Amino acid sequence: MSDPITILIGPDSIDPNRPKFQGSKAKFALAEKEGSRKTVFTMVPNKEYYKNLKLNNSNANTFSHKPGGKYKGRWSKNKKEGFGTQTYTNGSVYEGEWVGGVRHGKGTYYVLSKIGKKLVKQYAGDWIDDKKDGLGVWTGNKGRYEGEWSNSKMEGKGKMEYADGEVYEGQWKDGGRDGMGVLVLEIGDKYIGMFKNDKKDGPGRFEYYSTGKVYEGEWMDGTPKCGEFKNMIGVGQETFNLPSLTLTDANAVLGEAVAGVRQSKAETARPGTAKFSSDDMSQIRLAFSNFSGEEDLIKVESLAEVIGSLGIQLQEGALEGLLEKIGAEMDDDISYPEFVDIVVVVASGV
Incomplete structure (x- = not known):
């Protein structure tokens, strides 16, 4: 099948004193697209023919052949360079820098x-090497996105x-x-936490x-796995009362459950991740308890000592x-699930 061909309309100025008869090299030089061209039409092979x-x-x-796209704008060494407008065969249009x-x-x-x-x-913003990359605004059937892009995909911070x-x-x-994000539903309910x-x-x-209720806990694959369901102070109408917990140490039980979920996720997500047995988890819990206070928390500054008590050699x-990486300060508190x-x-x- 024949290759696409182009038809040049322009350039904006042609030397009126050029020779009437020219050799092939001179003709190729004249045809080379350089500077501003009024319009360059592309003809594509006609499948029906x-x-x-x-x-x-x-x-x-x-x-x-049949009409394809067309381009109007700047050229350099036979390539689009600078500002120009490209109309594609399907009718879509790009207007901007090349x-x-x-x-x-x-x-x-x-x-x-x-x-x-x-x-x-559909999209207005930054491009790199023919792909959406940088900051941009996209509008489509799913909604409107404004934020960072990489390799034509939403990546970084965005709304x-x-x-x-x-x-x-x-x-x-x-x-x-x-990563970290906030999702607000149409009815006003809100999720604040991690996504993957x-x-x-x-x-x-x-x-x-x-309903004026709050769930705080661990999620996995879009589903809540373990956590605490409680009343939201001063918000919403109470439609039912939550029963009080009768466990001797509810926070410890919840912490153990959350830690178990995170350990399971880590093993699945990262091959080669350290796997802890039930005895290992008991030792980890004991080491944490030896350094934690009444609120079942330890300070970041104590981490090295606590980890060392488990016999784990820390790489320099x-x-x-x-x-x-996680932005932790020395006086920050660490919970048991975070410690795991x-x-x-x-x-x-890793």
Whole structure:
């Protein structure tokens, strides 16, 4: 099948004194796209023509090529460079900056709407090497996103206003919610906590404003696994009373359950992660209890000593690097589930 060809309309100025007869080199030099061109039309192969040719059919209205896209703007060494507008074969339009023949810099991408066939803005923002990358605003059927991009996917910090009325603001990775974020439902209920692979995963708090209740605990794959369900102070109408816990040490039981869930998730998510037996977990709990106070918390500054009491050899700078990564200060408090997370990381060397 024939390759696409281009038809040049321009350039904006042509030397009126050029020779009437020119050699091939001079003609190629004249055809080279450089500077500003009014319009460059692209002709693409016509599948219908080649189908008829293969079947030995004749059709006077069928030609080997048909109109494709068109570009108007700046060129350099036969490539789009600078500001220009590209209209694609499907009717979508990019208007913005180009480098080396690809979208790069600031630009806006428009698509044809299904109703009325009008151009509507889909994305406006930064581009790198023909991909959305940097800061940008995207609007589509799912809603409106404003924030950071990488490799044409939502990544970093951003806010999505969904078409169903929900709003999420927080961390993104590979196009999905990942990290710390806040999700507000249309009815006003709110989730504040961790996400992974676009689902609630990790420690989180769900506020049920319609009933005035709060769930705080551990989530896994979008489902609450273990936690505490309690009344929200001064919010909502009480529709039922929560029974009081009768356990001797409810916080310790909850801490053990949360730690177990996190250990299970760590083993699944990171091959090679240290796996602790029930005896190991008992030793970890005992070491933590030896250094914790009445509130079942230890200070960050005590971490190295507590971990050392378990016989775990810390690699030089490993703990400091981890604490810096999570933004922990020396006078911060660490709960038992958080301590288990840290022990898993340092024991695995990951």
